[in-house]
Amino acid sequence: MSFQESNIKIERLEIREINLPLVHYFETSFGRTEERRILLTKVFCDGAVGYGECTTGEKPFFSHETIDTAWVIIKEVLAPIIIGQDWNEPSEVSQWFKPIRGNQMARAAVENACWDLTARARNMPLCKLLGGTLEKIPCGVSIGIQDTPEQLLEKIKTEVDAGYRRIKIKIKPGWDYNILSLVRQTYPDIPLSVDANSSYTLADINLLKRFDEFNLLMIEQPLGHDDIVDHSHLQKQLSTAICLDEPITSIDQARRAIEMESGRIINIKLGRVGGFSEAIKIHNYCYDNQMPVWCGGMLEAGIGRSHNIAMSSLPGFTLPGDVSASRRYFKEDIIDPPVTVSNDGFINVPQVAGTGYEPKEGYIEKITVRKELFSV
């Protein structure tokens, strides 16, 4: 039977938790991560399978969700909705999840597996199913807060030498102006941005205005995680572009932020917005409104990473994203091949059926700490 003409019906959903140590700790203004706890999803339909990865953190610091809340939401709410249901287009799955408030990352983990399955079942590249056109995507890196400034300079050197096209460094009060001065003394011309993960308030406006000295591409999320009003006040006082991350949780939030002029760039994250369907809507809206976007990252393992690559092939993703090589995060990634970046800072988008990155089932099983199966 051909999946081309027929509906796809979900027979089973499997969720599992894997533990994967990072090669180097990753520190943001909200804390340090040494080891990832990652929830993976897998959907089954008549011999075909699809994979998803939940991008929640271990603790509710980036958003309200954690791997444990996502586990409960998938088990208690999402699995009962999708098991036994069929669809023509995977965007229909996001419609079934519409009544659910919040919990975007849990929803994305299930919805994205359904997109992944559809691409595999139809024997077509996921990037094409999403409407992608770019065959290679420009890559940047996100460098966490380090123990010492020297260590940061060393990390920047490694990534500049590797060919990455934009360096983003994490900042927080006390690790900001002096660090940026030092980086700019050493690297006056590299494309540079900063990400504060909501660690400032409007009371810091004089400090934030001095960041204009550093010719940054953007200042990502300086103010409240759910704010678009204060950012609008701040943007009017800065020459540097503000990039919004945390508050862009839906197409409606993106539309409001653009209307309010809360920033000049948007970071699109699949998990934060609730999956591919909503991410495509935000991309298209930004594209029509001349709002540049780039694809953010959440320290994903290979399945999430491969989905970010497919997403980044849509035509509006012209700025380098936070989608970078597997080896920067993990000794051994869960996909084959691992994600690699060319020495001029691009990832080729595989033009083959599925994502072009095959999950390593045996290895995934070995690092699994819990697993649950839901079926009709």
Ligand code: OSB
């Ligand atoms: O704000 O973009 C962020 C990682 C975890 C949580 C939030 C963020 C990040 C990153 C890392 O900046 C991006 C990556 O390399 O995956």
Ligand code: MG
């Ligand atoms: Mg960010």
